[in-house]
Amino acid sequence: MKLTIITIFYLLSLPSFAQNDRPVNLAVTGNFNFTTHGFGTNDAGLGLGLNASFFPGHKLQLLTEANAERFFGSKEFIINPKGRENKAPVIYSIKAGPQFFISKNIALSVTCGSYLHSIGAVDFTNDFGFRFGITGFLGKEKRFVTKLFMTEIPKDYDIRYFGFGVGYRFY
DSSP, rough: HHHHHHHHHHHHBBBBSSSOOOSSEEEEEEEEEEEEEEEETOEEEEEEEEEEESTTBBBBEEEEEEEEEEEEOOOOOETTTTTTEOOOEEEEEEEEEEESSSSSSEOOOOEEEEEEEESSSSSSSEEEEEEEEEEEEEEETTEEEEEEEEEOOOOOTOEEEEEEEEEEOOO
């Protein structure tokens, strides 16, 4: 147990040359998603994300994410008391987790949190899910952000989708 605590404090104390000395970094990203499981006939989507990195002067950081994803191409109708609806799947999420810089420009992250989704139903369902990501910071001041990620919501529909995002990081 002592070794684990010492290792965590050591990783938190490592300086990161990819970041700056501000307490929080904010980034906005636009995402293109493609699905692999749990969406029926929907196979692509677009999303918008807001990310905040805490402790940006270190290699190990706390990453918080808020995302909104909308998938299109649905041919399914939902029958409810109002009648038939053709409703596109939507996922809203808020997550937090560690982000670790493996080089000056590349970080790995695992975030988990709450996913509010409406897929094949009229109402929203709240489930717990995960997002695994690789983020690249490009440019002289590392403000241009690129992301590859996989999202997994294991409950009910067993939802899984991959995505690519590009964005800009504010200081």
